[in-house]
Amino acid sequence: MITGRQIAAARALLGLTAADLARQVELPLATVEEMEARATACPDDRSEVEVLRTALEKAGITFIDERVTSAAGGPGVRLSVPLSTSHDTDVSGTVQYPEMAKDGPFGAGG
Structure with missing residues (x-):
């Protein structure tokens, strides 16, 4: 699961605006903005989440799940090799x- 904050952070690492990302993945800007506004995990059953995640990962983003790399660490993102x-x-x-x-x-x- 990824959070809206992770999507927004990933987009920022890539230097994209919300409009750029929406255009790239062919989703309405309002959908991207709605998902980024979520402080909690985005529902995995939404196809939009998968579309965003796939596009961001292909661009070089690695999503880090909560407490995966550190006992006290929350969810995050890393810019990796695309x-x-x-x-x-x-x-x-x-x-x-x-x-x-x-x-x-x-x-x-x-």
């Missing part, structure tokens, strides 16, 4: 993250 981005691999198939390699040994972070 799902549509492919990673370069070496001949052994090890994923090489350039941002990690610059500060560490070759293969760091992979």
Whole structure:
């Protein structure tokens, strides 16, 4: 489950307005605004939630469930590598993250 605040935070991380996101996922702006205004979890049975979640994840958002990464942590979002981005691999198939390699040994972070 994701909350409206997570949707709004994810959108902000991507630099999108609510209108941009609504246009991208082909939903009415009022629907996006209504969902973002929810402080509680959005109902999973609404197809709009799945459409928004899928689009945001493809753009590079990772949704963090409550208390998954920290005993005291609430729900959140993280900007990650977009799902549509492919990673370069070496001949052994090890994923090489350039941002990690610059500060560490070759293969760091992979």
